[in-house]
Amino acid sequence: MQEKTLGDYIITVDGISKTFPNGVCALCDFTTKIRRREVVVVIGPSGSGKSTFLRCLNGLEDIDSGSIVIDGIPLDDNKKNRLEIRKEVGMVFQLFNLFPHMTVLENVNLAQRLVRKKTKEGARQATMDLLNKVGMPEKATSYPSQLSGGQQQRVAIARALAMMPKIMLFDEATSALDPEMIGEVLDVMKTLAREGMTMVVVTHEMGFAREVSDRVIFIEEGRIVEEGTAEHFFTNPREERTKLFLSQIL
Amino acid sequence: MRRRKVKITPLDLFVVLLLVGAGLYLAYRMKVGLHYKWKWGVIPQYLFRFDQENNKWVANLLMQGLFTTIRLSVWATILATILGTVMGLFRVSQSLFKRLTGRTYVELIRNLPPLVLIFIFYFFVSDQIMPVLGVDEFVRSRSESTQAVLTFLFAPPSLFTAFLSALITLAVFEAAYITEIVRAGIQSIEKGQWEASYALGLSWWQQMRYIVLPQAMQRILPPLAGQLISTIKDSAVVSIISIPELTFQGMELMSATYLTFECWITIGVLYLILTLSLSLAVERLEIYMRRSEA
Ligand SMILES: Nc1ncnc2c1ncn2[C@@H]1O[C@H](COP(=O)(O)OP(=O)(O)OP(=O)(O)O)[C@@H](O)[C@H]1O
Ligand SMILES: [Mg+2]
Numbered sequence: 001m002q003e004k005t006l007g008d009y010i011i012t013v014d015g016i017s018k019t020f021p022n023g024v025c026a027l028c029d030f031t032t033k034i035r036r037r038e039v040v041v042v043i044g045p046s047g048s049g050k051s052t053f054l055r056c057l058n059g060l061e062d063i064d065s066g067s068i069v070i071d072g073i074p075l076d077d078n079k080k081n082r083l084e085i086r087k088e089v090g091m092v093f094q095l096f097n098l099f100p101h102m103t104v105l106e107n108v109n110l111a112q113r114l115v116r117k118k119t120k121e122g123a124r125q126a127t128m129d130l131l132n133k134v135g136m137p138e139k140a141t142s143y144p145s146q147l148s149g150g151q152q153q154r155v156a157i158a159r160a161l162a163m164m165p166k167i168m169l170f171d172e173a174t175s176a177l178d179p180e181m182i183g184e185v186l187d188v189m190k191t192l193a194r195e196g197m198t199m200v201v202v203t204h205e206m207g208f209a210r211e212v213s214d215r216v217i218f219i220e221e222g223r224i225v226e227e228g229t230a231e232h233f234f235t236n237p238r239e240e241r242t243k244l245f246l247s248q249i250l
Numbered sequence: 251m252r253r254r255k256v257k258i259t260p261l262d263l264f265v266v267l268l269l270v271g272a273g274l275y276l277a278y279r280m281k282v283g284l285h286y287k288w289k290w291g292v293i294p295q296y297l298f299r300f301d302q303e304n305n306k307w308v309a310n311l312l313m314q315g316l317f318t319t320i321r322l323s324v325w326a327t328i329l330a331t332i333l334g335t336v337m338g339l340f341r342v343s344q345s346l347f348k349r350l351t352g353r354t355y356v357e358l359i360r361n362l363p364p365l366v367l368i369f370i371f372y373f374f375v376s377d378q379i380m381p382v383l384g385v386d387e388f389v390r391s392r393s394e395s396t397q398a399v400l401t402f403l404f405a406p407p408s409l410f411t412a413f414l415s416a417l418i419t420l421a422v423f424e425a426a427y428i429t430e431i432v433r434a435g436i437q438s439i440e441k442g443q444w445e446a447s448y449a450l451g452l453s454w455w456q457q458m459r460y461i462v463l464p465q466a467m468q469r470i471l472p473p474l475a476g477q478l479i480s481t482i483k484d485s486a487v488v489s490i491i492s493i494p495e496l497t498f499q500g501m502e503l504m505s506a507t508y509l510t511f512e513c514w515i516t517i518g519v520l521y522l523i524l525t526l527s528l529s530l531a532v533e534r535l536e537i538y539m540r541r542s543e544a
């Protein structure tokens with residue numbers, strides 16, 4: 001594996017807590033720092049707070065306490081800051097969430113036109129480049145419903161990348177896919193990782209973690225239980241709970 | 251599409267016989283009990299009459315009423331759609347004040363008898379708002395050709411203010427229902443659509459305009475068309491404020507001819523022609539929408 005050098009801290013999460021109205025503490029005093037170009041894989045049992053963590057990073061979920069700073073911008077109540085962060089942070093969802101009434105081209109174009117204020121031609125050019133990158137240039141005029149799950153997810157990745165984000169969040173991007181399609185999506189994600197994208201990836205694909213991640217975080221009940229390299233998790237996990245969890249997913 | 255085979259069971263036959271029997275009995279009662287003499291021959295001349303001067307057939311009382319009903323319903327639905335969309339957006343707004351405004355509006359309108367509402371609102375609009383706006387002078391000061399167009403689209407100058415007031419009253423009433431249709435349509439869009447567009451950096455209004463409303467439209471359109479049918483039926487209520495729509499004309503005819511049954515049956519049939527043909531159209535629309543959704 002080629003070496004890449006990690007940069008300064010681009011994400012600083014300091015003691016954040018999130019409790020849902022039903023009293024569930026999804027994140028409890030959660031602290032971590034992520035460097036530029038770092039690929040962090042987040043694992044943990046269902047309901048441990050993985051999605052909540054990702055959703056807090058781009059403001060989809062409000063935190064109750066603590067602080068989040070993304071590339072020097074504090075994620076607070078300031079609308080301008082929030083918009084800036086949304087522009088810098090791309091997100092890929094488990095269920096793709098493509099816009100069904102738009103073609104692939106329009107899906108990828110939309111935010112470039114509305115948020116980045118690109119010209120029609122400029123957006124189209126960038127979109128075609130991205131569709132090439134995710135391996136489906138011939139699908140530009142198709143509607144999401146005409147695509148397979150794997151293809152839809154690759155379009156969703158292209159759509160997020162079209163905003164030229166500095167950080168990409170993936171929330172179980174391959175969990176809703178048929179096994180034969182997981183590979184094609186993981187390949188795109190691996191390419192991104194190798195190109196130096198800062199990524200926070202919730203996944204149970206430990207192969208992906210081993211191949212491209214710099215760090216794995218295991219969380220349970222809203223807290224970090226253990227973190228280290230993928231190799232560390234494979235060879236000598238420290239905590240009993242980690243061992244138990246790994247034995248279930250491996 | 252394959253047609254389902256129609257199967258008639260003895261029970262169906264029995265029910266049909268029962269209905270026919272009831273119908274015959276009713277006719278018999280009218281004949282014997284009420285000594286009712288049908289005079290259907292009187293009705294057609296109130297639909298159309300022959301204009302001697304211009305040497306052509308023109309619409310008379312009932313048809314004029316029908317046209318007024320159509321004008322009233324179409325305009326009211328259009329106006330109500332605009333108001334209902336705004337209020338529907340208020341209902342799902344992030345601002346508490348707007349949500350409260352939308353909610354109050356809907357609850358107030360839906361929980362009052364339409365007749366009471368018409369009385370309150372009509373007199374408020376026609377007495378207070380219309381004179382301020384100077385609608386009456388405006389219409390009367392138009393050129394003859396403009397007045398002709400206004401008469402065709404709305405009502406003759408003499409009735410213009412009253413028509414407009416009735417129109418607004420009806421629209422405000424129907425818009426409450428359209429508000430709920432719009433709200434339900436917007437809320438039927440999956441959360442994931444909001445989240446994906448939020449993550450891309452779209453503003454609330456952009457999310458609404460480019461992602462949610464276009465999708466909600468498909469689900470809103472059929473019930474909205476259905477609301478037009480309701481408006482046609484509800485428009486009868488403005489007869490109480492002397493707008494010469496179908497029901498009002500019916501009452502006029504009644505007092506002139508005393509032909510209770512002929513008159514109201516004719517009115518009923520005219521309403522049915524309007525509403526049934528529209529509901530068939532709505533049915534087609536729904537089938538069409540469902541096909542494009544799949
Ligand atoms: N909108 C919500 N309202 C109430 N509780 C919620 C909400 N979203 C999440 N939770 C709760 O917060 C906790 C963490 O949820 P989260 O979705 O972050 O878990 P997760 O680790 O992503 O789980 P999974 O692997 O099932 O996706 C869970 O107990 C969940 O029930
Ligand atoms: Mg999750």
